[in-house]
Amino acid sequence: MxxxxxxxxxxxxxxxxxxxxxxxxxxxxxxxxxxxxxxxxxxxxxxxxxxxxxxxxxxxxPDKEQMMLALCDQTFGYLIESIREIESTVSDPRERIRRFGEAYLKFGLAHPDEYKLVFLGSNIPESVRKLGHRMPTDDPTRPGIGGAIVFQRLVSIIAEAEASGLALNYPADTCAELCWMAMHGVASALILKPEFPWSNRDLLGTGMLDIVMKGIIRGG
Amino acid sequence: MxxxxxxxxxxxxxxxxxxxxxxxxxxxxxxxxxxxxxxxxxxxxxxxxxxxxxxxxxxxxPDKEQMMLALCDQTFGYLIESIREIESTVSDPRERIRRFGEAYLKFGLAHPDEYKLVFLGSNIPESVRKLGHRMPTDDPTRPGIGGAIVFQRLVSIIAEAEASGLALNYPADTCAELCWMAMHGVASALILKPEFPWSNRDLLGTGMLDIVMKGIIRGG
DNA sequence: CCGTTAACTTACCATTGATAAGTTATCTGT
DNA sequence: ACAGATAACTTATCAATGGTAAGTTAACGG
Known part of the structure; x- marks a missing residue:
C-alpha cells in the first residue's frame, strides 16, 4: 500500500x-x-x-481518455443535479435563468479542471474535446455527455420562459446560446487566467448576468 | 526537395x-x-x-513550444494592426468599441488555431497557455504576448471613451473585461464547437455586441 | 482437488521530445 | 592557396510515453 x-x-x-x-x-x-x-x-x-x-x-x-470521461460525468452530475433543483423549486422565468447562470458559474469555478476538460478541451485529445457540446439526439448514457445536458437544460428554461409570456429580443435558442456564451466567457476567463489581476471577480459574474438578462429579455 | x-x-x-x-x-x-x-x-x-x-x-x-509562440506572434500581428487602424481612423467612442469587437471576432474565426493556442490553451503546455493574458508590465518583445496587447488596446479604448464623456455602468476596466469575456465567449464557442448546430452564427456575433454595448454603456 | 477464468505481471513495442557528439561545407585571414 | 574557425547539419542515442502480447497467479464452482 x-x-x-x-x-x-x-x-x-x-x-x-x-x-x-x-x-x-x-x-x-x-x-x-x-x-x-x-x-x-x-x-x-x-x-x-x-x-x-x-x-x-x-x-x-479501454484507454486514458475514457478514465477522464468517466470522471467528467461524475463531476457534471453535481451541476445537473443543482440545475434540476432550480427547475423544480424556482418558478419565476427570470429568476430561473439567473439562478442557472449563477449555478453554472459557481460550478465552473468550483471544478475548474473538469470545466476545462469538458468545455475548453484543455490538453486533451480531439475526441474528448468534442463531447462538451453534442447534438441533442446523442445517446445520453454516452460518457462525456454532461456538458450537453447542461446546455439543453438552459435551452428548455429559456424556451419555457418564452412560452410563459416572457418577451425575448432574439429567438429562444439564440438567447440560450448568447446566455451560455456570455457566462462561459466569464467562467473560462477566470479559470484559464487565474493569475490575471481581474478588476473584481464577483462583479464580473453578477455584471455579466445583468447584462445578458437585460440584453435578451425585452424591456429587461 | x-x-x-x-x-x-x-x-x-x-x-x-x-x-x-x-x-x-x-x-x-x-x-x-x-x-x-x-x-x-x-x-x-x-x-x-x-x-x-x-x-x-x-x-x-530551443523547443517545439517556441516554434508555436513565434507563429502566434506572427498571426496576432495582423489583429493588432487592424485594431491600430480602427483606433487611428474611428473617433466615435461607441463605434470604436463596436469595431474592436467585430475585428476581434472576425480574427478569431479567421485564425481559429492561433486563437485556440493563445486564448484557449488547447493542447499545448501550461507555459504556453499562460501567455495569452500577461501583466501589462511584461516585456512586450516576449514571444506570445500578442493576446495581452490586444486586451490592453480594449482597456485603452474604453478608458478613453469614458474620459471623453461616455457614461459607463461599471468601472472602465471591468467594462473592458466584460466586453472581452463576452466576445471571447462567442469566439471560443464557435471555434471549439464548429460542428454544433448554432442557431445563427452572424446573429450571435452582432447580438452579443449589441448586448454588451447596451449593458456597459449607461443608457446605451 | 481440478479446471476455468478473473485479476494481475513481466516484457515489450513504436513514438515522442530532446541531447551528445561527431561531420561537412563555407567563410576569413594570411 | 591554404589553414583554422565555425555555421550548418547528421547519426546515434536517451528516457518517457500510451498501449499490447503473452504469460502467471489466485479464487471460485463443481
Whole structure:
C-alpha cells in the first residue's frame, strides 16, 4: 500500500470485486488529473498510486481518455443535479435563468479542471474535446455527455420562459446560446487566467448576468 | 526537395543564411500545426517537410513550444494592426468599441488555431497557455504576448471613451473585461464547437455586441 | 482437488521530445 | 592557396510515453 495514496488497497482483488479496483483507479486518476493536469498524468503514475502495474488499468478502461470521461460525468452530475433543483423549486422565468447562470458559474469555478476538460478541451485529445457540446439526439448514457445536458437544460428554461409570456429580443435558442456564451466567457476567463489581476471577480459574474438578462429579455 | 513541401529548399544553407532556414521551419510548422494541431505535429514531421533532420530544428528554436509562440506572434500581428487602424481612423467612442469587437471576432474565426493556442490553451503546455493574458508590465518583445496587447488596446479604448464623456455602468476596466469575456465567449464557442448546430452564427456575433454595448454603456 | 477464468505481471513495442557528439561545407585571414 | 574557425547539419542515442502480447497467479464452482 502506497502511503501517499488515498485509493490503494494493497493486495489482489477477490473474484467479482474488480469494480472496486475500477473505483480506486478513478479516484487516483482524479487526484492526479486535478493535481497535475491530463497530459502530465501518466498511466504509470496512476497505476503507482493505486498500487498495481500500468497494464492493469487496461482491464478496467479501454484507454486514458475514457478514465477522464468517466470522471467528467461524475463531476457534471453535481451541476445537473443543482440545475434540476432550480427547475423544480424556482418558478419565476427570470429568476430561473439567473439562478442557472449563477449555478453554472459557481460550478465552473468550483471544478475548474473538469470545466476545462469538458468545455475548453484543455490538453486533451480531439475526441474528448468534442463531447462538451453534442447534438441533442446523442445517446445520453454516452460518457462525456454532461456538458450537453447542461446546455439543453438552459435551452428548455429559456424556451419555457418564452412560452410563459416572457418577451425575448432574439429567438429562444439564440438567447440560450448568447446566455451560455456570455457566462462561459466569464467562467473560462477566470479559470484559464487565474493569475490575471481581474478588476473584481464577483462583479464580473453578477455584471455579466445583468447584462445578458437585460440584453435578451425585452424591456429587461 | 520534398515534393509535398512548400518550404523545403533542398541543400545545406550557406553561412549567414540560417535565418532563411528558420523561416522555412516556421512555414512548415505553421502548415502542420494548422492541418493537424499542435500535439499531432511532431518535430520529425516538421523536419521532414523542411527537408532536414529533426535535431536541426533545435539550431533555430530551443523547443517545439517556441516554434508555436513565434507563429502566434506572427498571426496576432495582423489583429493588432487592424485594431491600430480602427483606433487611428474611428473617433466615435461607441463605434470604436463596436469595431474592436467585430475585428476581434472576425480574427478569431479567421485564425481559429492561433486563437485556440493563445486564448484557449488547447493542447499545448501550461507555459504556453499562460501567455495569452500577461501583466501589462511584461516585456512586450516576449514571444506570445500578442493576446495581452490586444486586451490592453480594449482597456485603452474604453478608458478613453469614458474620459471623453461616455457614461459607463461599471468601472472602465471591468467594462473592458466584460466586453472581452463576452466576445471571447462567442469566439471560443464557435471555434471549439464548429460542428454544433448554432442557431445563427452572424446573429450571435452582432447580438452579443449589441448586448454588451447596451449593458456597459449607461443608457446605451 | 481440478479446471476455468478473473485479476494481475513481466516484457515489450513504436513514438515522442530532446541531447551528445561527431561531420561537412563555407567563410576569413594570411 | 591554404589553414583554422565555425555555421550548418547528421547519426546515434536517451528516457518517457500510451498501449499490447503473452504469460502467471489466485479464487471460485463443481
Amino acid at each position: 502506497n502511503a501517499f495514496s488515498t485509493a490503494a488497497t494493497g493486495g489482489r482483488k477477490k473474484r467479482g470485486e474488480g469494480h472496486t479496483r475500477r473505483e480506486e483507479i478513478l479516484q487516483a486518476a482524479k487526484e492526479l488529473f486535478l493535481e497535475q493536469g491530463y497530459e502530465a498524468t501518466t498511466i504509470r503514475r496512476i497505476a503507482d498510486r493505486v498500487g498495481v502495474s500500468a497494464p492493469a488499468l487496461y482491464l478496467y478502461f | 520534398n515534393a509535398f513541401s512548400t518550404a523545403a529548399t533542398g541543400g545545406r544553407k550557406k553561412r549567414g543564411e540560417g535565418h532563411t532556414r528558420r523561416e522555412e521551419i516556421l512555414q512548415a510548422a505553421k502548415e502542420l500545426f494548422l492541418e493537424q494541431g499542435y500535439e499531432a505535429t511532431t518535430i520529425r514531421r516538421i523536419a521532414d517537410r523542411v527537408g532536414v533532420s529533426a535535431p536541426a530544428l533545435y539550431l533555430y528554436f
